Amino acid sequence: MTSRDAILSKIRAGLGAKANDAERRQIVNERLAARGRHLIPARVKDRTPDQLLALFRGFLERESATVLEIESRQQIPSAIADYLRSNNLPARIRVGGDAMLTQLPWGSEPHLEMLLGRAQPNDGVGLTRATAAVAETGTLVLASGADNPVTLNFVPETHIVVVEQANLVPAYEDAWDLVRARFGPNTMPRTVNFISGPSRTADVGGKLVMGAHGPRRLCVIVVKDSTSS
């Protein structure tokens, strides 16, 4: 008997279950198909988009992230340039293949250098686009792939994330619905990252320090009108 079968039959013995019990299987299949939601916190119920944004922003700022609100996508390059300048950071950013990000009017910021592809060891700033943002805890939801390589979220010291307010949802479950709509009901990207602040540790003497292994700084740019092109 393989270890797999031994483990499964031990489990069934412990549960007093038979191997091919149609009733048990139906219970499991129904639950998987239903994708039933549990309790959604009242803090995000019946909120206007701007109330959700205020909540989202509040949680992220509490965790030492920066949140910038801009009106249209066209303002992304200047918002990034201003953020980097005011924090004395190098004007050189790494971005993946995301068409929305790469086709922005970067010409308006001629000193900003753009590098394409996955993160390299010496990259200082990574720019990615979130699939969704969750108000209930100030959480970004990023899907890995050629558009937004996962290493951009963790290797550079500064991580800038663009998210459209239209994709700001109340709860985690709403974000999963956006992921299902984009990738298919049963398909997951290689990684989905929930990110809720810059990297941190309290392992040295219990003192909170930012930038343990991942980014020291997280800057979130919320685009309020995502229809502009």
Place this chain on the structure above:
Amino acid sequence: MKPTTKSFKQNVRVALTDAQLQRALAGLPTGLVANRAAARARLPEFDDLREIGRDIKDHTLAHLDLYLEEYERNATAAGAKVHWAATAAEAREIILNICREANAKIVTKGKSMITEEIGLNAELQAAGMEVVETDLGEYLVQIRGETPSHIIAPAIHLTQDQVEADFRRLHTSLPKDRVLDEAAQLVGEARQVLREKFLAADVGITGANFLMAETGSSVIVTNEGNGDLTQSLARVHVAVASIEKIVPTREDVSAILRLLARSATGQEISTYTTFSTGPRRADDPDGPEAYHVVILDNGRSELLGTAFREVLRCIRCGACMNHCPVYAAIGGHAYGWVYPGPIGSVLTPALIGVREASDLPNASTFCGRCEQVCPMKIPLPKLMRHHREAEFELGGQSRPFRLGLKTWAWLATRPALYHMTMRLAAAFLGALGRRRGAFRWLPLAGGWTQHRDFPAPQGRTFQQLWAEHKAGAPR
């Protein structure tokens, strides 16, 4: 990991007189405990969520075989290689073979209690590989040749001065006169040293907080981002998880995530929660080329048919140890195996045997705080009591202890005699101890008075006071 649970009493004596340890433990009540209370206060539905979390896990455990099969099917369809290990030795062998096939020289590791349980590092090191713990706390513990003393804060027993001394001893290629006065400077140095390891690693090994059946994903939760660098920069990612980590759907994981960080550190959510499904896709520019999942039993399936099934709901948040007066006094190492605190006092005897770890379920005041704060509502004191009963059945205790218990039982089942004896004892000890209010030593109770004073009775028993109260006498 080899248990030292048998020398628990000796471990405790050492811990209680360890000044460094006592200094390090002093911060618990104001840190993690206060943070959890604040997080709970910010979310009024917190206790309702605990019931939901318990129900999700109970349902999953009742159908564990089917959810494991569903998980395996979906993970395999996404390109994962799923391995099953019945024992720790089998898990070590599987992982060693994966590392050998990958021709691994450097193996990075995310924080994982399960790899502590199976003693993985020693196995890989014996095969000539460099194994690097990348969670900062785990790294601090590894460079001292120690083990974690807490499941979410592995280096909670260390002070900042000790970390500085270790870094100066170990990081000899850095300038000797560098300044390391601040925690931030020490973290910066570790970041620099470990970044090189992340970039050079061949295999990255992580644990898993959850295995999601619906999608075949493994899930890790971290604050440092080390787990993500571990699994996305190495050529091969190995996730190791025990059978009870299964959760059915994304909705179920979402519900449990609302409990996990709030219970653990008092955060609304941990900084990073990462869902991994299969290896790098055809058009992915990064991520591991191969992705393995090792599902470990190591004794857990045998608990399903017993009262200890409930302990399999544990999500390893550490709240029980943060709130435990015994843990706060002795720290984690004294418990002698992988899992310290109340969860360890239940899980350790359940997994390695009551004979091996008989002192652990007795190291409790039964104050009940652990059960009160457990996000999965595991009745930890009740389960410790089960272990005590099992130990008694096995005849594990000393002869005087058993004789004492028998005498007590004989007396306690004869109410008239019991009340008379207690009245006499309370009056006698009350008169004798009136001046000091406590006894430093009592005959036949040396084991008790060795570590604390015995409070002197006030002179009358509860039964006497109760009778007077009912008779309407002024108190």
